[in-house]
Amino acid sequence: MMRVGVVVFPGSNCDRDFYRACQLWNIPVQWLWHKERTIKDVDVVVLPGGFSYGDYLRPGAIARFSPIMEAIMDFAKKGGYVWGICNGFQILTEANLLPGALIRNKNLHFICDMVYVKPVSNKAVINQVLQKRVYQLPIAHADGNYYCDEDTLKRLQDNDQILLQYCDADGVVDAAANPNGSVANIAGVCNEKGNVWGMMPHPERVVDAYLGSVEGVPFFYWLFNSTTYA
16 A cells, blocks of 8 residues: 655645545555655655645745655656646646646636546556546636647657547537646646646545545545555
C-alpha cells in the first residue's frame, strides 16, 4: 500500500477531503506543511485543491515558490509519484512539472458543476486501474481552462500524456461537453515519465455514499497497488 503525503498551503481547502478519503481505506497518510524542505516516508505527494496564497497573481504562481516545492520537484525527478488536483494541477504547471497552463474559464466565471470525463492515457499509473468508461466527477474552478500550443498538444498526444478528457455521458468528446474551453477537452495531463499528473476534477469529493456519489473511488485504487477494475 502506498504512503501518502498531503501538502497544506495557506488557502488549501481540499486537503481535508483527500486526507479523509485516504482514511476511509486506512491508506497511510500524513500532512506535509508548505514550509518544510524535506519529504520523508511517503510514496505519493498530493497537491490538493483550494486557493493557495489566495490565488494572488494567478493560481499556483506563489505556491510554486513554497519551500516544500524544491523537495517535491526533486522527488518527482527521481520517479516519485506526484498528484495535483485543481489548484494542485495549477501549481504543477507553474513549477514546469507538467506542460501547459491553466487559464481563466472561457465564460470568465467560476464553475461549480458535475462533469463527465474519461481516462485516456495508459502511461499514468492512476489510469491503469481505471476502466475505460465514463466517470462523473465534480469541478470547482475559475481557472480550469487548459491551454498549450499546437506543438505541445501534439507531443501530449504522441507521448500518451493526456490523462482525462471532458466528454458527455456516452463518452463523446466534443465542444458541448467542454465546461471551460480547455484545448482538446483536456481535463488532466501527465508528464513524459507518467509519474506526475494533474487534473481539474475532484475525485476526492465523491468517495462516500453519504455525499451522494462514489464515482471517485476508483481513482484511489492504484494506492493499493491494485489491478482490480471498477
